[in-house]
Amino acid sequence: MMDVAIVGGGLAGMALAWELNARGVSVTVFDEPRDVRRASAVPVAMAHLFAGRSFKPSDKLLDSFWTTKEVLERWRALAPQSVRPQPMWRPLLKDDRSSAQLLESWERERAGLEAVGVVVERVGPEQTQQALPWLVPSLGALRYGPAWSVSVDALLDAVRAELMTQGTNFISERVDGIEATGKGVTISTTAGRRTQAARVALCPGAALGDWFPNLQGAAFGGELLVLEDQPQQGPTALVSAAGGYVSIEPGVWACGATRWPVEQWSQRTDAQAAQDLTARARRLIPSWPHHDKAKARIWRGARWLFMGDRLPVVGQIPHSPRVYVLGALGSRGLLWGPWSARCLAALICDNTPIPQRISLERSGKTPTRWLFGAALMAL
Numbered sequence: 001m002m003d004v005a006i007v008g009g010g011l012a013g014m015a016l017a018w019e020l021n022a023r024g025v026s027v028t029v030f031d032e033p034r035d036v037r038r039a040s041a042v043p044v045a046m047a048h049l050f051a052g053r054s055f056k057p058s059d060k061l062l063d064s065f066w067t068t069k070e071v072l073e074r075w076r077a078l079a080p081q082s083v084r085p086q087p088m089w090r091p092l093l094k095d096d097r098s099s100a101q102l103l104e105s106w107e108r109e110r111a112g113l114e115a116v117g118v119v120v121e122r123v124g125p126e127q128t129q130q131a132l133p134w135l136v137p138s139l140g141a142l143r144y145g146p147a148w149s150v151s152v153d154a155l156l157d158a159v160r161a162e163l164m165t166q167g168t169n170f171i172s173e174r175v176d177g178i179e180a181t182g183k184g185v186t187i188s189t190t191a192g193r194r195t196q197a198a199r200v201a202l203c204p205g206a207a208l209g210d211w212f213p214n215l216q217g218a219a220f221g222g223e224l225l226v227l228e229d230q231p232q233q234g235p236t237a238l239v240s241a242a243g244g245y246v247s248i249e250p251g252v253w254a255c256g257a258t259r260w261p262v263e264q265w266s267q268r269t270d271a272q273a274a275q276d277l278t279a280r281a282r283r284l285i286p287s288w289p290h291h292d293k294a295k296a297r298i299w300r301g302a303r304w305l306f307m308g309d310r311l312p313v314v315g316q317i318p319h320s321p322r323v324y325v326l327g328a329l330g331s332r333g334l335l336w337g338p339w340s341a342r343c344l345a346a347l348i349c350d351n352t353p354i355p356q357r358i359s360l361e362r363s364g365k366t367p368t369r370w371l372f373g374a375a376l377m378a379l
């Protein structure tokens, strides 16, 4: 049986382990669990189809979304409280250019979207106010689904437990080198372990640039404000507008997310983050409590962004035939991660080419882009 070692047990590594396990591949996941950058510890994340101001389904977006839907439904069976289906509300705010652009895009795209099974409805101002009594007065909203509010940290714990029962091996150690041998790859860890695998897939999240310093991208830190013990006001909801998103659920309100170069992010205090995020939340919910007066906490993590098009980077490392990468999930890991993992599993198992949209070839043909960092062993 072929065996694959995965470096990194965040969303990318776990989605890949899930796909490889389904194909009967023997998998070992190495994960350093204490990395403060780990983005997949995010307690409240949104999974939905459209980011930004456009409803135009870009190439492969729908393929990716339907894979997310299928995988989230399976994972939800393992951890029902961690994946909560909710419609996504995009309020149309007064005197707001983004809202106007969103509405124009909806008018252009809606017939085409309905034809492929995606329904985006326009909801009037009164109905919106009734459904979301805490929302700032608006011109109504665009509402679509399926969408989910996901506690990624708790969900991945459940996925990991399931994979363990099916034979996936997990090792909580940091990998500090990989080396080609005649038959495969030797993986070494900072704890002194040396293990062989036929192939290795690198899914290191924000540490991608440590492995490939010439890659065109960077890690960006982010913060999320989570208020606990909140009274329930109206139905649960996901709302995205005015440069932020809020998730309102029984007892827990969350507002996200900031984006900072990691050097700046690592110096920011919780008080600064809480102040910024409270201001953002109040643009949507004027009665959002001050963080001093609520049971509040700041969560932090970092995501790596490919600066070409901010989509994932997936494929086989040039000149290193046994080494693969799945990274740069950016701020939309739930939308692009499961499909990217499925594509990589198909490449590893059947040699199916990675779709151009997420292929690492688009990062440029220069082989130096894919030279390993000096601290790690070149292959």
Ligand SMILES: Cc1cc2nc3c(=O)[nH]c(=O)nc-3n(C[C@H](O)[C@H](O)[C@H](O)COP(=O)(O)OP(=O)(O)OC[C@H]3O[C@@H](n4cnc5c(N)ncnc54)[C@H](O)[C@@H]3O)c2cc1C
Pocket: 007, 008, 009, 010, 011, 012, 013, 030, 031, 032, 033, 034, 035, 037, 038, 039, 040, 041, 042, 044, 045, 046, 047, 173, 174, 175, 176, 203, 204, 205, 206, 207, 221, 222, 223, 224, 256, 257, 258, 300, 301, 302, 303, 326, 327, 328, 329, 330, 331, 332, 333, 334, 335
């Ligand atoms: C503030 C914020 C808000 C976000 N909100 C959303 C959202 O609403 N919706 C959404 O879809 N996405 C969201 N994201 C993005 C999402 O969290 C990420 O895209 C996704 O979690 C990245 O997963 P990953 O596995 O690539 O990286 P990570 O989660 O960072 O996992 C990488 C893992 O690899 C380990 N690792 C790295 N190097 C090594 C090594 N050498 N040896 C062993 N282990 C190693 C790390 O310790 C880590 O555990 C958000 C991210 C942030 C920061």
